[in-house]
Amino acid sequence: MGGNPPGDVRQNSLDRLFRTDRRHEPTQQTRRDQDARCPRNRFLAGCSGSAPSSSGSGDGDQATSTPTSTPESTASGGDEQPASGATETAATSSGGTPAAVEEWLADASNYDGVVDETGSSSVTVAVGTSGNGGNFAFDPPAVRISTGTTVTWEWTGKGSMHNVAHDGGEFESEMVDTEGHTFSHEFTSAGVYKYFCTPHKSMGMKGAIVVE
Numbered sequence: 001m002g003g004n005p006p007g008d009v010r011q012n013s014l015d016r017l018f019r020t021d022r023r024h025e026p027t028q029q030t031r032r033d034q035d036a037r038c039p040r041n042r043f044l045a046g047c048s049g050s051a052p053s054s055s056g057s058g059d060g061d062q063a064t065s066t067p068t069s070t071p072e073s074t075a076s077g078g079d080e081q082p083a084s085g086a087t088e089t090a091a092t093s094s095g096g097t098p099a100a101v102e103e104w105l106a107d108a109s110n111y112d113g114v115v116d117e118t119g120s121s122s123v124t125v126a127v128g129t130s131g132n133g134g135n136f137a138f139d140p141p142a143v144r145i146s147t148g149t150t151v152t153w154e155w156t157g158k159g160s161m162h163n164v165a166h167d168g169g170e171f172e173s174e175m176v177d178t179e180g181h182t183f184s185h186e187f188t189s190a191g192v193y194k195y196f197c198t199p200h201k202s203m204g205m206k207g208a209i210v211v212e
């Protein structure tokens, strides 16, 4: 360090050259210029609120921004597995217990078969009941319902923080320890939906909804 300042200076200017060469992005100045002509470039970030409504139609702008959010949800991964696999399992075993449920709940200490609630308009599952070495269980852990039924999970307030997270990411509740807190999800298509409590999954705090 400090040996040859001239070399450092030359290096710096080289870096600057490379930097401007590499990215052909607009500098802050040009970006500000684009802001000034917002009406033409309203889809650019920073051009949102104050755009005059003189020339373009607002609907067109919205349409261009909406598709960008779609790839994010697809990228979460794991969505494909449960969707296809789940539907198959439910179909093969009409009436019986799907093998996927038995497997999923093998380490849930309070699992004792699937509770049949088909035909019920509303179904409630308790979150944080006795099981799995504490208050780390869903009750009942496995329920069979009809398509279109809304399941409501209700927290007991015991066993610290819990949540309800679908194994494929289709639904996920908040993480709370509040007694009486509820989370609901409507099941609109048949299949086996495996879910768990994120902090206590490894202890066996898991559940399944079989939708017919």
Ligand SMILES: [Cu+2]
Residues within 6 Å of the ligand: 136, 159, 161, 162, 163, 197, 198, 199, 200, 205
């Ligand atoms: Cu939990």
